[in-house]
Amino acid sequence: MKNSLVGIQMQINRIKKELQTIGEIRPGSLTRQYHFPKNKKGGYYQLSYTRHMHSRTDYVHKEFLNDLNRQIKNYKKFKNLINRWVDLAIRHSKIKIDFAIKKK
Helix, strand or coil: CCCCHHHHHHHHHHHHHHHHCCCCCCCCEEEEEEEECCCCEEEEEEEEEEECCEEEEEEECHHHHHHHHHHHHHHHHHHHHHHHHHHHHHHHHHHHHHHHHHHC
């Protein structure tokens, strides 16, 4: 059933439902940086990401760390689900084409 058109469509529908539950998203990686790395003094947080082939770095205040971590986690989940959907869509398309060719 996993490779049947119906089975694949069911998996895609589950992914669509799961996508609807994802909250705020934000790409990137959060890191802790230091103005004086040898002494680990002057610490601050940085959010780095690339969007539309442009690299960005933003400074982050401590009070926003939890929100940003949740948004980054949601973004990774979003990307994972989208990639699974695309893989399933490709498999679905190939099965349909193979079936049409065999039918002729």
